[in-house]
Amino acid sequence: xxxxxxGQSCFLVEISGKKILFxxxxxxxxxxxxxxLQSVEADYIxxxxxxxxxxxxxxxxxxxxGALVVxxxxxTEWAGKxxxxxxxxxxxxxxxxxxxxxxxxxxxxxxxxxxxGTYGGNPGGFVVTSAEGNFYYSGDTSLxxxxxxxxxxxxxxxxxxxxxxxxxxxxxxxxIAAEFIQCGKxxxxxxxxxxxxxxxxxxARQKFEAAGLSLTLPEIGKTINL
Ligand code: NI
Ligand code: MN
Numbered sequence: 001x002x003x004x005x006x007g008q009s010c011f012l013v014e015i016s017g018k019k020i021l022f023x024x025x026x027x028x029x030x031x032x033x034x035x036x037l038q039s040v041e042a043d044y045i046x047x048x049x050x051x052x053x054x055x056x057x058x059x060x061x062x063x064x065x066g067a068l069v070v071x072x073x074x075x076t077e078w079a080g081k082x083x084x085x086x087x088x089x090x091x092x093x094x095x096x097x098x099x100x101x102x103x104x105x106x107x108x109x110x111x112x113x114x115x116x117g118t119y120g121g122n123p124g125g126f127v128v129t130s131a132e133g134n135f136y137y138s139g140d141t142s143l144x145x146x147x148x149x150x151x152x153x154x155x156x157x158x159x160x161x162x163x164x165x166x167x168x169x170x171x172x173x174x175x176i177a178a179e180f181i182q183c184g185k186x187x188x189x190x191x192x193x194x195x196x197x198x199x200x201x202x203x204a205r206q207k208f209e210a211a212g213l214s215l216t217l218p219e220i221g222k223t224i225n226l
Contacts, residue, residue, distance in 0.1 A: 001133050001157075001226050005218035006040065007032035008053050009140070009189045011160065015130045018100040020044045022126075022137055022160075023054035024061050031193055032220050037061070044098065047071035048139030049112035050078070050120025053193070059084065070096075070103060074121030078114050092124065101130025104153055108141035110168070133157040133226070136181055140190060143173035147180035156183040158226050162190030163204060163215070164197030171204045175211045185226070188217045 002014040008031075009023040021042035026032050037057060045067045048054055055075075062069050062084050069079050069087045076087035090096065095104035104127040112120030125139040127150060134154040138147070138161050150156070161177055162168035168190050169177060178186050186208065191199045201217050208215035218224060 001135075002223055003187065003218070003226050004223040005187075005189075005220055006035055007220040008193045009048070009160075009162065010054075011187075011189065011218075012040070012042070013128075013135070015100040015128075015132050018043045018098075020046060020100060020128075021061070021067065022046050023048055023139075024058050025053045025056040027060075028052075028056045029193055035221055038064075041065060042067040044100070045069045046103070046126055046137075047075050048108065048125060048137065049110060049123030050075055050114035050118070051112065051140065052115045054140070055114065062086070068098075070098075072105070072112070072121035072124055074112075074119055075114070078118050078120070090124075092122070095127075101128055101132075103128055106136075106150070106153075107144070107146050108139040109144045110140040110142070127153050129154045135159060135226075136183070138162065138169075138177070140168045143169050143177050143180075145180075147177050150180070151182040156181060156185075158185040158187060159183045160187045160189055163188035163217075164191035164193075164199055166196045168197075171199065171207050171215075174215075175207055175213065178208070178213050179211070184213045186213060186215050187226075188215055191217065
């Protein structure tokens with residue numbers, strides 16, 4: 001499965017020829033100045049919650065690409081009021097089959113308000129299962145006991161977890177999260193974008209290695225094969 005990182009918590013996964021983009025925040029990301037927003041393509045845009053660093057480029061990208069926007073009911077309602085009609089609302093515990101695979105919307109422990117102050121519902125994460133592999137993106141969250149349910153839904157090939165601390169889990173809790181979800185291959189996101197969430201990369205990788213796990217801190221604009 002091809003995975004392209006666009007900074008903060010924005011990444012693109014390609015499954016069965018479909019492009020699934022998560023949490024678009026590129027044009028206002030100080031670390032992603034070399035990414036041309038016009039070059040980003042999507043068939044689906046999955047949104048974990050309403051904070052600006054996850055929906056900053058949602059409207060523009062969805063309008064240009066015509067991608068189906070998938071997220072909490074409150075987020076898709078808001079998107080509808082901004083003129084996006086091609087949306088798919090979800091709520092917790094629900095799963096839905098799309099043409100690339102199945103998406104289950106799961107809890108995250110965080111907050112959610114849209115940039116204009118509109119209530120964003122509760123923040124979430126996604127478990128994606130497909131013929132080409134399974135993964136979990138937690139969204140912005142603390143460590144939480146509910147993560148222990150994830151292995152009941154899917155045997156994960158990899159997981160995308162925040163590691164930047166301060167607003168979300170830091171590295172130490174992400175190591176425990178990896179154990180809860182029974183996944184040894186973690187892609188770290190939500191780090192370095194702002195001074196509050198700067199991390200020591202080497203130290204982060206060492207903490208995962210010490211637990212027998214692997215942490216990849218992806219490079220913005222690069223594609224890796226997972
Ligand atoms: Ni957030
Ligand atoms: Mn965030």
